[in-house]
Amino acid sequence: MSTGRKLVWVGLAVLAVLVLAVALWPSSGTPTVRARTRSLASELRCVDCEGLSVAESSTASARQTRRDIEARIRRGQSDQDIRQVYVDRFGESILLKPSSSGIGVIVWALPVIVLVVGAGGLVLALRRWGRQPRLVATDADEALVAQARAREGSEPDA
């Protein structure tokens, strides 16, 4: 592989790592009660409305849920404890995002597995294509082409 191509690959790898790092890096500092309340409320389904989270809804039950979440945070409950309270009350369907345990883990894991396998396949394909010798026209090939073009040029247009 030429140095230029190697540099391109290294550059792409660095870019991918940077993008992942920015996307996955946890935000610095301890989140405020308000931020935690909003984050948890955005994970819970509004029971009165279709397709809205508790954070987005203005129904009485959503308002009450937000107050309850905030009170629980102030009492020192962890995010996971609060999620579990709501799952125990309403069932898994209260969560807008599937849980990362039990059957829900498939939803999270499978796209990653498919991505990794797909990337592996792509790497193999690129390596295979890279190993194939580049076709170069020989003098005999060029002579054949020249002959063919000369023949076409001498024939009258239909």
Add this chain to the structure above:
Amino acid sequence: MKQHPFRWIALAVGIAVAAFAVVLAVNVSTDPRADSNSSRLLGKAAPPFSFTDLAGKKVTSADLVGKTVILNFWNSWCAPCRDELPALQRWYSTHRDDTDVVLIGVPRDDTSGAIRAAARQDKMDWAVANDHGAEAATLDYATRGQPETFAISPNGVVIAAQIGPVNVSTLDKMAAYGRRAA
């Protein structure tokens, strides 16, 4: 014969996609919100409640230990609540003097004025909560709408739950379950 690695990769991806499809099919074949049709509180300790009713009287779960409590979540603007109102009125008219069973109306997502007006107009003579205690109970009992009705045994366990309008027969059964559990 040499197997090409692409065949294995394609096979692996195919198996993964097929497995995903099976899991999805199994889960989608059941209503993902099926748990909204029943209460998860059944058989569990009833969440405590504390209300002030329209007459200004304090009503707490602690004070009602030893009685069967029927909590009816409703509001003034819900049509199914109006549908079940005659059943509640008929049931209450024959049980208002019972000392072992109590009916409490718990408004859900409504204003104090509308609750008071509806209770007066519809002759809801049973206790009707009219403060923030109702909002707390709405959440504690994991209600998803209205009407919803819960029966609490004399020893404080949720023994029955009805999502949707009740009829006299259902209310009688709730009271009977409570007496049996006493």
